Amino acid sequence: MLCCLPGVACVPALLVSWSSAAFIISYVMAVLAGHVEPLVPYISDTGTKPPESGVFGFMINISALLVIVFASKISMTKIDWTPGEKDYTYHFMSAICEWTVAFGFIFFFLTFIRDFQRFSLRISTEIHEDS
Numbered sequence: 001m002l003c004c005l006p007g008v009a010c011v012p013a014l015l016v017s018w019s020s021a022a023f024i025i026s027y028v029m030a031v032l033a034g035h036v037e038p039l040v041p042y043i044s045d046t047g048t049k050p051p052e053s054g055v056f057g058f059m060i061n062i063s064a065l066l067v068i069v070f071a072s073k074i075s076m077t078k079i080d081w082t083p084g085e086k087d088y089t090y091h092f093m094s095a096i097c098e099w100t101v102a103f104g105f106i107f108f109f110l111t112f113i114r115d116f117q118r119f120s121l122r123i124s125t126e127i128h129e130d131s
Contacts, residue, residue, distance in 0.1 A: 011070045015063060022059030026052040 029052035030036045036045050047056040081091050 015066060015070075018059065018066065019063045022056055022063065025059070026056035029055060 026047050027036075027041075030041070030046045030049070031038045033049070033052070035049050035052070036042070047053045081088050
């Protein structure tokens with residue numbers, strides 16, 4: 001198999017393939033059933049109706065289970081790196097990418113704050129004295 005050649009990581013290739021298949025299969029099912037427009041649908045509409053919602057949920061749950069299983073098999077990771085060591089550059093670039101993704105998610109979720117500022121909630125209470 002191509003993904004099990006030396007130098008190619010099998011686990012990440014499997015997880016990316018399976019997760020991508022979940023999105024693609026649910027999209028194709030939604031288009032064939034007529035639930036979404038074929039060209040540029042709203043992403044939230046793609047998996048809202050059965051059967052594509054069930055297939056999408058099943059495949060993403062399997063992907064999460066695989067992540068948990070494979071992550072539990074990691075026995076030891078190197079914590080301390082010095083600049084003179086082999087593969088330090090790869091570790092440094094990996095750390096930069098991880099922080100970039102983390103801040104990207106934070107800023108992405110902060111964009112939703114303006115959506116919720118349009119709504120105002122009015123609560124009225126009445127207190128009656130029991131005599």
